Amino acid sequence: MFSIFKANPVKKLNKQLDLKLEQAMHAQRNGDIKAYAQLSLEADLIEKQIQHLQISR
Template identity: 70%
Template sequence: MFSFFKKDPTKKLHKQLSIKLEQAMHAQRNGDIRKYSELSFEADQIDKQIIEIEKQAKQDG
């Protein structure tokens, strides 16, 4: 009924993803490829969570 009052569950994850990608960019620019790889992997995991939540929302809605 009042679905517009519900919080977006992916909003926090999108913010985390943005932060991880920015950190990865800085690590790459500084030449720290190992740190870049770790941060990119973490960003990929967050992105997969976002996709899964959005997929479930489409199925429920």
């Protein structure tokens, strides 16, 4: 009944994904390959969480 008041977890994860991808881009541009690899891995994990949530709906 009050589902309109529930937070959308996919929306929150999409914001986190965008932030991680932007951070990875800046790390790559600065030549910090280790940080780029770590941030890319974290972005990939967030993307998998988003896919899992979308499938379970």
